Amino acid sequence: MDLNTIKAVARPRARGELPVWTAGDAWLAGGTWLFSEPQAHLTRLIDLADLKWPPLSITAEGLSIAATCTIAQLDALACPPDWLAAPLINQCCRAFLASFKIWKTATVGGNLCMSLPAGPMISLTSALDGVCTIWGTDGSERKVAVLDFVTGNQRNVLARGELLRQIDIPLAALKRRSAFRQISLTPVGRSAALLIGSVTAEGGLLLTVTASTKRPVRLAFGTMPGPHELREAILQGIGEADYHDDIHGKPFWRKHMTLRLAEEIRSEISSAGARP
Known part of the structure; x- marks a missing residue:
């Protein structure tokens, strides 16, 4: 869609060239949402492409994902063999159920900043203990x-003019054994529940609930829980008002799916751990 109210496009090549943020500004990365509907309140786009951030960096500390990294780039990442959680990357990328055009354009940072409950990059990075680096308008970080980071449906902690620079995933999270479950109300619909479980070094369970809830929810268990303990923890830890409500699934159904998928994850992880 043409944005016919845009009067200027800024193309900074370094942080020092970022223009002073004013009313009517918007960051431009992939632009898949930005150009999908009218944006009559916007007058200037600040294009992040010329900053040329490396999309992905593997270090001794883990994985660094630039906010401008595309879904296609992330999906193509060749992970070290000891990253047991690596399958989550491909699984979450495919939870978009999007065309190859979207994959090559949409960005990881854009998915986080949109802060939709069903955002699969939110699911991936929250389950892997991701940490966002945010640039302030005053040069701070x-x-x-x-x-x-995500506080509700299309709500997050970004203040006016702040910019998401990158998401860092710690090595310990990437080495955790994990399990993934996702369900949609329709075959090609938006995720109505997306849960990821992983095993801690001490043998406990970390369960991250997304899509069914308005914001990511983490439930932590010091040891592997039984079915009843897991169910009670979900019922106590996620209130009725925490479940999302839209055409992609009613709260009571999302709650039911959350309980069902959580038990499937617990069962899978427990069975894998019991094998010789």
Whole structure:
């Protein structure tokens, strides 16, 4: 869609060239949502392409994902063999149920900043203990866990003019054994529940609930829970008002699916751990 109210496009090549943020500005990365509907309030786009951030960096500390990294680039990442959680990357990329055109354009950072409950990059990075680096308009920098970055349906902690720079995934999270479950109301619909479970070094369970809830929810168990303990923890930890409600699934159904998928994850992880 043409944005016929845009009067200027800024193309900074370094942080020092970022223009002073004013009313009517918008960051432009992939633009798959930005150009999908009218944006009559916008007058200037700040294109991040010329900043040329490396999309993905594997270091001794883990994985760094630039906010401008595309879904296609992330999906193509060749992960080290000891990253047991690596399958989650491909599974979450495919939870978009999007065309190859979207894959090559949409960005990881854009998915987080849209902060839709069904955002699969939110699911991936929150389950893997991701930490966001946020650039302030005054040259400052702050870090926020992905679990705290998204605060509700299309709501997050970004203040006016702040920019998501990258998401860092710690090595320990990438080495955890994990299990993935996702369901949609229709065959090619938006995720109505997306849960990821992983095993801690101490043998406990970390369960991250997304899509069915308005924001990511983490439930942690010091040891592997039984079915009843897991169910009660979900019932106590996720209130009725926390479940999302839209055409892609009613809250009571999302709650039911959350309980069902959580038990499937617990069962899968428990069975795998019991094998010789």
